[in-house]
Amino acid sequence: MGGGAARTEASGERAVAAGGAIGQVNTGDHVTQVERATLLPPEALDVAPAGLVHLPERTKLFVGRARELALLDEGAGVQVICGLGGIGKSTLAARWAADRVGDHPVVWWITAETPAELDAGLAELARAMQPSVVGVLPENALRERALQWLATHEGWLLVLDNVSDPADLRPLLARAGEGGRILVTSRRATGWQDIARTVALDVLGPAEAAELFTGVCEADDGLGSLCEELGHLPLALKQAAAYCAEAGITPRTYLELLAAYPAEMFAATAEGGEAARTMARVWQVTLNRLTDTPLAVVVLRVIAWWAPEGIPRQFLQPLGTPLEVTEAVRRLSAHSMITLRDGELSVHRLVQAVVRADAAGARARGPAMQLLHRGARAAGWQAAVHAEALAGHTDPEADTEAEAELFQLAGVLFGRDTAVRRALPLFERAVDSLRRSHGPDHPSTVSAVQRCALAMGWAGDTERAAELLTDVLAARLRDLGPDDPETLEARRGLARVLRKSDHQRAADLLTENVAQWQSLLGPTHPRTIRARFEQLEARFGAAMEVTALEELADEAERASPEDPDLRASIKRTLVLALSTAGETERALALAEEVTEEARRRLGTGDSNILLSRLLTIQVLNRGGHEARGRLLGAKLLEDCLRTVGESELTRLVRKVMS
DSSP: OOSTTSOOOOOSTTOOOOSSOOOOEEEOSSOEEESSOOOOOGGGGOOOOTTEEEOOOOOSOOOOOHHHHHHHHHOOSEEEEEOSTTSSHHHHHHHHHHTTGGGOSEEEEEEOSSHHHHHHHHHHHHHHHOGGGTTTSOHHHHHHHHHHHHHHOOSOEEEEESOOOGGGGHHHHHHHTTSSEEEEEESOOSSOTTTOEEEEOOOOOHHHHHHHHHTTOOOOTTHHHHHHHTTTOHHHHHHHHHHHHHHTOOHHHHHHHHHHOHHHHHHOOOTTOOGGGSTTTTTHHHHHHTTTSHHHHHHHHHHTTSOSSOEEGGGGGGGSOHHHHHHHHHHHHHTTSSEEETTEEEOOHHHHHHHHHSHHHHTTHHHHHHHHHHHHHHHTHHHHHHHHHHHHHSOGGGOOHHHHHHHHHHHHHHHHTTOHHHHHHHHHHHHHHHHHHHOTTSHHHHHHHHHHHHHHHHHTOHHHHHHHHHHHHHHHHHHHOTTSHHHHHHHHHHHHHHTTTOHHHHHHHHHHHHHHHHHHHOTTSHHHHHHHHHHHHHHHGGGOOHHHHHHHHHHHHHOSSOOHHHHHHHHHHHHHHHHHTTOHHHHHHHHHHHHHHHHHHHOSSOHHHHHHHHHHHHHHHHTTOHHHHHHHHHHHHHHHHHHTOSSHHHHHHHHHHO
16 A cells, blocks of 8 residues: 555465555465464554644733744745744744644644654554554555655645754655655754755743733733843743743742742743743753753853854854854754844843853853953953943942952943943943952052043033042052142043042142143154143133144144044044134034044044044034934934943934934
């Protein structure tokens, strides 16, 4: 019998009817001898019963996924739903298949994590199609019978859940033909290109996440915060909701427990919950498959301490050779543990939290800090964002001196991009750490206090900043003397925060600095020229003379060694002075020149370029060209949000555009 639609009959003396492949047959007048064959009863050759369905129990907890359901409806042949463990692949597949039972004579679900499980599922399909073969045919014969039926019939639907490797499907695809549909779920995101179309599954939206949670537990106190902390991951939301309902606690309380006892809460489940599907274990299966690429697990543990998005590949290069790091990243991406986009890595925040809670993940804190410190100066803003995340994941009491240095560097980088409100907490944390470890009078502590106070001044707390910087200046005079560059920098910092509250004292301090720098380094050194520039700013503010600024800009260009940042600062101020004087065309030309110089020197994403572009908009607005200014401002705002986020610079752009 080739398929289930026809019968095989014996006729005549010594004839043999075979329901499948047989070995040698010898017939005589009274004896039939069959070797390596199984004789089947005639009813074993019946066709499969109509409406044969085997699916998981239909869940009531299903929200969203309209786009993905539509993509499955539009598909044909073989489709794969891929994504992170716990993201809802199986739930989506089960819901879609259940809603389309009437479209297929056979709908059969197979857990297919291994080839053996796939074979067992096919054998079970054969038993369901023909119950009379139960106990008669061995497993391999049943599997073969199912494959023969699939190859000779149409309209069936197979759902293969949790397939580990695309290669595991090739024997089935080679035999089953194209008469039906196969829907696969898999954590593997790659390797399907010549087998199937993929439907990549992402997390739920905020509203859908809240709906899923309240379908189990109707508490709403802190619900939005908990959903965000759980990264809108369906499995985590359902487990948290079940736990809250059973324990009689609110989402806010669950969030507090999660922060205080992460390892325990990630391992917790409500009574009757499946222990293997807790957050602490759901990704362990994938990590076990990556043991042949140990660096992949190392990479995952390191990036667990950083921000979940915008992770530059170059941060990871010190971990191995370029090939080793590339292979580690490739395998993490292939198994849906990370996402790759535009040369950067992203990882789900809950994966990070679970990895950090593990003992081995906790030990990766040091390497994560060291890699950030190593790449910070070259990466700028991105390094500051990841250092900020590291600070948020760690106990301040456990900070090392190296971490205090990293947080200060991140604060400087944020401050350079005018994100002072993000810089200040990092500076304050570094100060507290160094006071504990070195004492309040140690030079490292004093330097940290100086940076922190300057950030306070920029953030608007000039009174407190002035108090701290007065103490810093006194300490520098006491420990280093009046001629030390550190003393002069302390005086400069104090003058900067006093410019609005005590204009005359600020001018006096800067005048003193000009004399000191000129005595130490001469009149043509960049530090002397900078002191003169700041003295002019303090004395005249926005009314600075164009001629004086032009002379300073020329001197800065001739200074040895040249300081391009100083020259750019003077020219930006000159742009505003020209605009104030009504010389709009000259101001626009100089603003464009400053922007181009910064682009050549710093690249396209540096905040100095954004500042220069803002100058152009300000000049246009002052000169009566508001329409053109609005067009340029919209593009600048978009670039600011992309590169420096919600910072002081971004807010300034909005203010100029309003």
